[in-house]
Amino acid sequence: MTKTRLIIIGTGMAATRLVDELTRRVPEAFDICMIGDEPTSPYNRVLLSSLLAGELDESELTLKTPDWWSQNNIRILTGERVTEIDKAARCVTLANGTILNYDQLVLATGSKPICLPLPGADLAGVMTFRDLADVAKIRAAMKPDASAVVIGGGLLGLEAAYGLAKANVKTSLIHLMDRLMERQLDAEAANMLRDDISARGISFHLSANTKKIHGAGKVEAIELMDGTVIPADLVVMAVGIRPNIDLAQGAGLTTGRGILVDDQLATSDPAIFALGECAEHRGIAYGLVEPAYEQARILAAHLSADSAAYAGSVTATNLKVHGIHLFSSGDFLGADGSDVIVLRDRGLKTYRKLVLKNEGGTTQLTGCLLYGDTSDGLWYAELIRQQTPVNSMRPLLAFGRDLATREAA
Ligand SMILES: Cc1cc2nc3c(=O)[nH]c(=O)nc-3n(C[C@H](O)[C@H](O)[C@H](O)COP(=O)(O)OP(=O)(O)OC[C@H]3O[C@@H](n4cnc5c(N)ncnc54)[C@H](O)[C@@H]3O)c2cc1C
Numbered sequence: 514m515t516k517t518r519l520i521i522i523g524t525g526m527a528a529t530r531l532v533d534e535l536t537r538r539v540p541e542a543f544d545i546c547m548i549g550d551e552p553t554s555p556y557n558r559v560l561l562s563s564l565l566a567g568e569l570d571e572s573e574l575t576l577k578t579p580d581w582w583s584q585n586n587i588r589i590l591t592g593e594r595v596t597e598i599d600k601a602a603r604c605v606t607l608a609n610g611t612i613l614n615y616d617q618l619v620l621a622t623g624s625k626p627i628c629l630p631l632p633g634a635d636l637a638g639v640m641t642f643r644d645l646a647d648v649a650k651i652r653a654a655m656k657p658d659a660s661a662v663v664i665g666g667g668l669l670g671l672e673a674a675y676g677l678a679k680a681n682v683k684t685s686l687i688h689l690m691d692r693l694m695e696r697q698l699d700a701e702a703a704n705m706l707r708d709d710i711s712a713r714g715i716s717f718h719l720s721a722n723t724k725k726i727h728g729a730g731k732v733e734a735i736e737l738m739d740g741t742v743i744p745a746d747l748v749v750m751a752v753g754i755r756p757n758i759d760l761a762q763g764a765g766l767t768t769g770r771g772i773l774v775d776d777q778l779a780t781s782d783p784a785i786f787a788l789g790e791c792a793e794h795r796g797i798a799y800g801l802v803e804p805a806y807e808q809a810r811i812l813a814a815h816l817s818a819d820s821a822a823y824a825g826s827v828t829a830t831n832l833k834v835h836g837i838h839l840f841s842s843g844d845f846l847g848a849d850g851s852d853v854i855v856l857r858d859r860g861l862k863t864y865r866k867l868v869l870k871n872e873g874g875t876t877q878l879t880g881c882l883l884y885g886d887t888s889d890g891l892w893y894a895e896l897i898r899q900q901t902p903v904n905s906m907r908p909l910l911a912f913g914r915d916l917a918t919r920e921a922a
Pocket residue numbers: 522523524525526527528548549550551558559560561562593594595596621622623624642643644669757760788789790791799800801802803805831833
């Protein structure tokens with residue numbers, strides 16, 4: 514049997530999950546070559562925060578044992594950058610000049626961290642937080658008497674600040690918005706988070722805009738628009754990501770914010786697919802790993818000639834800061850016309866908000882936000898994802914799975 518030559522560009526979490534799915538389905542059908550420009554074998558990027566915080570060793574991030582690749586007949590090229598795709602000739606060129614031919618190509622090139630174009634942003638000591646190399650740089654600068662400023666109060670910024678503060682670095686966090694994690698939390702939960710993060714020794718500047726990074730050769734301070742100057746030996750920019758679409762654009766594939774894909778993850782060229790953070794599906798380029806895993810499952814099925822369609826993902830977020838439990842999924846703010854159930858206990862520092870939609874007599878959960886006790890988070894997320902009618906459990910829904918399902922049964 515002639516094998517399909519499948520090239521995957523990127524050795525990140527989406528690419529690794531895809532080969533995992535493919536080898537489980539049709540190991541003999543493909544001749545797979547995976548190419549990544551990071552020097553290490555694939556690792557769990559989500560756990561970089563735990564690595565930075567000193568809670569895990571680098572070896573614990575590895576996704577596959579060294580033998581796995583050869584046992585599954587997968588050729589993996591690390592430390593190699595693809596510089597060009599020739600759609601007509603169906604080949605890719607590597608930076609070292611090697612040309613590799615494909616029958617089918619998958620782009621899993623992830624995202625790039627956004628660097629604010631501030632005066633001083635090119636000074637030594639200004640860093641991003643995206644890969645193992647970034648973590649090594651930040652850790653090298655994490656001296657106990659150092660001062661750090663993190664720009665960005667989203668998930669990544671908070672996890673970076675936590676890691677720095679845990680190493681006794683004097684840490685300040687600057688956020689443009691008036692509350693932390695505004696894409697995942699409402700004002701009440703964001704205030705609870707701010708209190709818990711402050712208790713870990715991190716100081717905040719909310720509604721703050723950065724004007725300039727000062728320093729002679731290396732960073733010395735950050736200046737805000739209101740004139741506040743914060744001394745800093747290192748600055749971590751965690752202000753967002755941009756899908757990495759350079760190769761796709763160079764090849765003339767249709768792109769928007771990400772590489773445009775249909776429900777089979779096919780790009781504008783039927784022999785080329787994209788998944789993970791570089792892909793844009795129905796107007797959304799996801800920045801989380803679960804959608805990438807769902808896409809990998811669908812793409813593996815499609816490449817194995819099974820019918821499968823990706824309909825988009827309901828996302829869920831939690832924060833990896835020891836002792837802080839938060840979980841948010843779906844429409845956590847509550848769109849017009851929805852019902853909101855809130856359960857709070859200030860003494861226990863717990864807050865639970867459920868958002869419900871009622872249509873034609875059927876009630877569904879459309880969003881949830883849990884702070885303090887997140888034990889039911891995955892169950893709520895599943896109800897949201899499955900669009901399960903919750904009419905019968907509604908009276909006890911806010912009290913969690915055990916009570917709600919017992920009464921409904
Ligand atoms: C610190 C941190 C914490 C996170 N925490 C969470 C979390 O708690 N929950 C969550 O859901 N998500 C989290 N994420 C996001 C999650 O890690 C990503 O969604 C996921 O890794 C995306 O996988 P990907 O394969 O699409 O992209 P990536 O993992 O970025 O992989 C893309 C790979 O392609 C390589 N590449 C790009 N261009 C080329 C080229 N031309 N040639 C060769 N190789 C190339 C890149 O170098 C990279 O190795 C976190 C991310 C970070 C950085």
